[in-house]
Amino acid sequence: MITETSTKDELFTAINQTLSEMVGLTSLLDENKINSIPYKDSWTAGQLIRHVTKSTNEMAKAMSMESKPAKRDPGEKILHLKKVFLDFSNKIKSPDFIVPEDGPYKKQTSIDEINKSFEQFKDSTNNANLNDILEGLPLGEITKLEALHFVLYHTQRHLQQMKKICDTLKIQE
Structure with missing residues (x-):
């Protein structure tokens, strides 16, 4: 379990x-399903992966940004971000x-890009x-500590969305 002191x-x-x-x-989806809209007002699985990739790329850049020491508890906003x-x-x-752009997306390319974005984030x-x-x-x-937690919570949030997308697409088969 992740805490403020992790x-x-x-x-x-x-x-x-x-x-x-x-x-x-994502890898379990058929190639043609990655671009299928599962339900009203939803992104496709490809768009969801692209969104998380873009967000993670931006956070990797942020981790490399010039910054200054915090004059407060560096973990003060973690619980708020989690909530x-x-x-x-x-x-x-x-x-x-x-x-994310409308697509279309290719499954393996999307997987490779999200994996690369997380590696860049980890390095930075x-x-x-x-x-x-x-x-x-x-x-x-x-x-930057709070930003690290943000990446976790943001990714966990979208994992739940991906589960819902995949479940809906399986029902539609």
């Missing part, structure tokens, strides 16, 4: 487990710059001071 390695393990499950679900992103009853509007996070503040993000002023 280590970087524990967080990476949790992110990797979540990502592996998402990739596993917001893991409340599945709450619909969250995505910032335009990480909204390994070199980051997690106690530093990031400014100018849609999340507001957050620390």
